Amino acid sequence: MKYFNYHSAKDSKEASKLASSSSAFLAGGMTTIPSMKLGLATYKDLIDIKNIKKLSGIKVSGKSVTIGAATKHVEVSNSKDVKKAIPSLSSLAEGIGDPQVRNRGTIGGSIANNDPSADYPSACIALNATIHTNERKIEAAKFFKGMFETALKKGELIEAIEFQIPEKSSYQKHPNPASRYAIVGVYVAKHKGDVNVAVTGAKSCVYNDKEMSKALLGNFSSSSIDGMDLDSSEMNSDMHASADFRASLVVTQAKKAVDAC
Amino acid sequence: MASLVGSRVERKEDKRFLTGKGRYTADINLANQTYAIFVRSPHARASIKKLNIDKALKSSGVVSILTGKEIADDKIGGLIAGWAIRSEDGTEMKCPGNPPLAKDNVNFVGDPVAVVIAESLAEAKEAAEKVEVDYKVLKAVTSTADAMNGDTIHEGIDKNLCFDWLLGDRQKVKEAFDKADKVISIDIINNRLIPNAMEPRACVADYNAASEEITLYTTSQNPHLSRLIMSAFGNVAPEHKLRVVAPDVGGGFGSKINVYNEDIVCSWAAKKINRAIKWVAERSESFLTDIHGRDHVTHAELAVTKDGKFLGFKNETIANLGAYARVFGTVTPTYLFGPCATGVYEIPAAYTNVKAVYTNTAPVDAYRGAGRPEATYTIERLVEKASMELGIDKTELRIKNFPTAFPFKQTLVHTVDSGDYVAGMEKAKQMADYKGFEARRKESEAKGKLRGIGVTSYFEACGIAPSAAVMSLGCGVGLWESAEVRFNPTGQVTVYTGSHSHGQSHQTTFAQIAADELGVPIENIDIVHGDTDKGTFGMGTYGSRSLAVGGIAIVNACKKIVEKGKRVTAKMLEANPEDVEFKDGEFIVSKSNKKKTIGEVAFACYLPGVRDEMKSPLPEGDEPGLKETSFYDPSNFSFPAGTHIAEVEIDPETGHVKLEKYTACDDFGRIINPMVVEGQVHGGLAQGIGQALYENAEYDETGQLMTGSYMDYTMPRADNFPEFNIGYTCTHATTNPLGVKGCGEAGAIAAPPTVMNAVIDALGGQEVTMPATAEKVWKACKNLKKSNAKAA
Numbered sequence A: 001m002k003y004f005n006y007h008s009a010k011d012s013k014e015a016s017k018l019a020s021s022s023s024a025f026l027a028g029g030m031t032t033i034p035s036m037k038l039g040l041a042t043y044k045d046l047i048d049i050k051n052i053k054k055l056s057g058i059k060v061s062g063k064s065v066t067i068g069a070a071t072k073h074v075e076v077s078n079s080k081d082v083k084k085a086i087p088s089l090s091s092l093a094e095g096i097g098d099p100q101v102r103n104r105g106t107i108g109g110s111i112a113n114n115d116p117s118a119d120y121p122s123a124c125i126a127l128n129a130t131i132h133t134n135e136r137k138i139e140a141a142k143f144f145k146g147m148f149e150t151a152l153k154k155g156e157l158i159e160a161i162e163f164q165i166p167e168k169s170s171y172q173k174h175p176n177p178a179s180r181y182a183i184v185g186v187y188v189a190k191h192k193g194d195v196n197v198a199v200t201g202a203k204s205c206v207y208n209d210k211e212m213s214k215a216l217l218g219n220f221s222s223s224s225i226d227g228m229d230l231d232s233s234e235m236n237s238d239m240h241a242s243a244d245f246r247a248s249l250v251v252t253q254a255k256k257a258v259d260a261c
Numbered sequence B: 001m002a003s004l005v006g007s008r009v010e011r012k013e014d015k016r017f018l019t020g021k022g023r024y025t026a027d028i029n030l031a032n033q034t035y036a037i038f039v040r041s042p043h044a045r046a047s048i049k050k051l052n053i054d055k056a057l058k059s060s061g062v063v064s065i066l067t068g069k070e071i072a073d074d075k076i077g078g079l080i081a082g083w084a085i086r087s088e089d090g091t092e093m094k095c096p097g098n099p100p101l102a103k104d105n106v107n108f109v110g111d112p113v114a115v116v117i118a119e120s121l122a123e124a125k126e127a128a129e130k131v132e133v134d135y136k137v138l139k140a141v142t143s144t145a146d147a148m149n150g151d152t153i154h155e156g157i158d159k160n161l162c163f164d165w166l167l168g169d170r171q172k173v174k175e176a177f178d179k180a181d182k183v184i185s186i187d188i189i190n191n192r193l194i195p196n197a198m199e200p201r202a203c204v205a206d207y208n209a210a211s212e213e214i215t216l217y218t219t220s221q222n223p224h225l226s227r228l229i230m231s232a233f234g235n236v237a238p239e240h241k242l243r244v245v246a247p248d249v250g251g252g253f254g255s256k257i258n259v260y261n262e263d264i265v266c267s268w269a270a271k272k273i274n275r276a277i278k279w280v281a282e283r284s285e286s287f288l289t290d291i292h293g294r295d296h297v298t299h300a301e302l303a304v305t306k307d308g309k310f311l312g313f314k315n316e317t318i319a320n321l322g323a324y325a326r327v328f329g330t331v332t333p334t335y336l337f338g339p340c341a342t343g344v345y346e347i348p349a350a351y352t353n354v355k356a357v358y359t360n361t362a363p364v365d366a367y368r369g370a371g372r373p374e375a376t377y378t379i380e381r382l383v384e385k386a387s388m389e390l391g392i393d394k395t396e397l398r399i400k401n402f403p404t405a406f407p408f409k410q411t412l413v414h415t416v417d418s419g420d421y422v423a424g425m426e427k428a429k430q431m432a433d434y435k436g437f438e439a440r441r442k443e444s445e446a447k448g449k450l451r452g453i454g455v456t457s458y459f460e461a462c463g464i465a466p467s468a469a470v471m472s473l474g475c476g477v478g479l480w481e482s483a484e485v486r487f488n489p490t491g492q493v494t495v496y497t498g499s500h501s502h503g504q505s506h507q508t509t510f511a512q513i514a515a516d517e518l519g520v521p522i523e524n525i526d527i528v529h530g531d532t533d534k535g536t537f538g539m540g541t542y543g544s545r546s547l548a549v550g551g552i553a554i555v556n557a558c559k560k561i562v563e564k565g566k567r568v569t570a571k572m573l574e575a576n577p578e579d580v581e582f583k584d585g586e587f588i589v590s591k592s593n594k595k596k597t598i599g600e601v602a603f604a605c606y607l608p609g610v611r612d613e614m615k616s617p618l619p620e621g622d623e624p625g626l627k628e629t630s631f632y633d634p635s636n637f638s639f640p641a642g643t644h645i646a647e648v649e650i651d652p653e654t655g656h657v658k659l660e661k662y663t664a665c666d667d668f669g670r671i672i673n674p675m676v677v678e679g680q681v682h683g684g685l686a687q688g689i690g691q692a693l694y695e696n697a698e699y700d701e702t703g704q705l706m707t708g709s710y711m712d713y714t715m716p717r718a719d720n721f722p723e724f725n726i727g728y729t730c731t732h733a734t735t736n737p738l739g740v741k742g743c744g745e746a747g748a749i750a751a752p753p754t755v756m757n758a759v760i761d762a763l764g765g766q767e768v769t770m771p772a773t774a775e776k777v778w779k780a781c782k783n784l785k786k787s788n789a790k791a792a
């Protein structure tokens, strides 16, 4: 048995103070606990952040939807406010994993982990999100740095994610049939004077496909990206999908998303 | 009294299972028990240079660490193959030793080398990490198709070949092919599957130093068979000093037939340390070390005439046994496979040749359907291809080659007693609206989708295995079943069966049968199984044999009870036994109309003596008590059959296959409980469709299992399936008194070719291998688009 200390932090300050190079925040535990169990990760301290009230809850204003970091996927998918303001965000949450995972996993944990095939990072990019931490505000475009890598510093705690409400949007995922993570997920959002095509699952980190965004800004119709031949050289390849298949899926899912907008 | 056989009696076991009161092996905790963790090979093939347990022994809480050396020193035997197969050239099959703990060599990832026993699970785990094993890693053999060209895995087993077996007549087949107008040929792969029972394997072993008895609680489909193997071959303890209990078991699908390394090691070690030992597999251990299923590479050919008559059939298969040959490992790809490979057709000449090979992968053994899914996949994919190449409707072509009369002497081995394949086909077509398909295909096309329809007509041999039949084939072991029916003095009944229920609802269906036979209310009947101390010897549950063999043993034992009851009634009522009739729980003297209930008779049998009369109700020659036993060895297999039809819609842009419709029309003979049968059909279909579209066990070239968790191994989920459209035709089996055939495996047998035939139909006849994943289908769609463009 690997022994560790369990702490339950009462506020962000305490949580951040307890953090060290061998600690992890415990939100839903849906990533942390399986990786500890399989011996892929060991920690000296687990800092439970679920009891920090400030981190949970959903607020909608005229321009944005702000979701507390420890808000569970199920709360996002069930929220009437989210459904009304950004329906695609609620349906993204509904498509994560399975009910057990959605009843525990949190949005903050998901983006802090930055799994290359996680769903939420694409929402952050597509919806021009701002990540609020206990120290600063970070634009989504600068937050996701690489595979499992973010701009977060040691002990920095995500408090909330603020999404910009788009004119139209849709998230379309081609799930891994086993895990149901995204083999490719494409989040298309049309904002005033701007279109984002955020892609997850295809490469080592979520990205905004500039070529498709530009084409769609000119003409927001799936025909404007139909048949686009994407460069697959940087795409992931595994037993579930080759790089070429992923390249094709990015376009297909983007088209579906545009059609569904 | 209304008959219970045939009605949807609610499951007696549900209360226990649905309220969390089931008692599974992992629920059993014994006083002062210890915990075992197995140290397993991380390599697919290696020799063990050194094994050092010094550090681990010093770890906290360690009670004992045992290795392959101790188990060899104690002369504990290894795991065995239960069926001896002879090669075409007359030589015996070649099986390597398979010690419960490897001493010199490891042959697949997960092969255990040591067991660490400690006071707690956590301490056992921690100590296990400190066991140091120095391996010399050797080149692994992992490919089924190339296994014969790889390095020799087991010393003395040339080409890694266990046997090269032939069933049928090559010369006759050659003559048939010479006469053919056309030869249809196909190369197929039957993908490897991991059974994934919901409950992982587990065992708790206990030793009583005073009685010198070992008790093993284990997740087994056949506790008596396990005891026999552990005693006779494992040398763990003589049978009378070994009790094996298989309590509630959460699914088996064949994976819990085998005695496993852990059963033997824990039983042996419990005696050695004189304490109870508990072991529960983690899911990742289940993936690595449960037996796997299927894994065939096949080339098959069908010789046909222009108008679609089948003339001859060839089947050349390489079957992967994995690292070792296990209990049903050698019979599954031979006698359970070859005879069924000619399907439901009259084919004058046929042969099946199987080369069984060893590889550095988990052992392959019987998995739901065992051999028959592989057989059905071979013939039904071939027949569907023939229909495309001959341009004859797929259902017409099948009907044209169905047997016209029963008994049907099937080409290779079986004589099928009853069936009506044409009726099954007609009903399935109607249920599936076969006629309306072309319209639906057009609708899909209008949406930019491809639609396909696939058909399978299958039969299977269930109720393994009539001794007379299998002995004549050269197999050493026949498999009968036993039952004991015991009355209490006050009239309730306990039925002991050698079958084992791990999801099959025996507590309900067997009680329905006994209730009808004895006229006793079903509430007063208990079914007991799964404990070698309780029932007489039994063979267990697999191969859809429980009802067709075990159920008949119950019927026969009940009939003996009724016979005795007649004699006792006659004595009590001063009549001739021949004049006593039995109906609805009452013995009636036909001449006088006097009667005794079966409860009164039972009471009299136990408490003979009627006050003031000074005479016994027991006839001369009859002993007191009311208890009868039957050992039933069937005269033949039973042969369920049916036609299944699937329809899929494919999105050519993503390769996604959506199963739109699935129709199953089966002939299971008499149905005891339709609700239970539906459950069995649904489960079988889920696994069969899973094989076709989702599941695949994949090893890399070094022998690491790539699909070792649910993150990568696709278990189908409820949302993968449409509402199943299920129906029946019914011809009674003529070889058993209930007329039953068996239903447990049909879905898993028929679904893979049905779904794949539909997928391939949608893809314009292009082959794809199972599972038909999005990428494979997407590629095929691209090819189709290209070839269509060329044609235009």
Ligand SMILES: Cc1cc2nc3c(=O)[nH]c(=O)nc-3n(C[C@H](O)[C@H](O)[C@H](O)COP(=O)(O)OP(=O)(O)OC[C@H]3O[C@@H](n4cnc5c(N)ncnc54)[C@H](O)[C@@H]3O)c2cc1C
Residues within 6 Å of the ligand: A023, A024, A025, A026, A027, A028, A029, A030, A031, A032, A033, A034, A049, A069, A070, A095, A096, A097, A098, A101, A104, A105, A106, A107, A108, A109, A110, A112, A113, A117, A118, A119, A120, A152, A156, A157, A158, A159, A179, A180, A181, A182
């Ligand atoms: C079976 C399964 C299927 C899944 N399927 C999907 C899927 O389809 N799509 C998908 O997107 N995801 C999927 N997931 C992941 C899931 O969505 C979780 O969101 C994810 O595991 C992390 O969230 P968590 O709250 O469980 O984080 P935890 O496991 O508690 O923490 C993960 C990491 O994030 C850090 N962290 C947590 N909260 C914060 C915070 N507020 N600030 C800074 N750092 C923080 C922790 O230190 C830790 O390193 C799946 C998971 C499982 C187990």
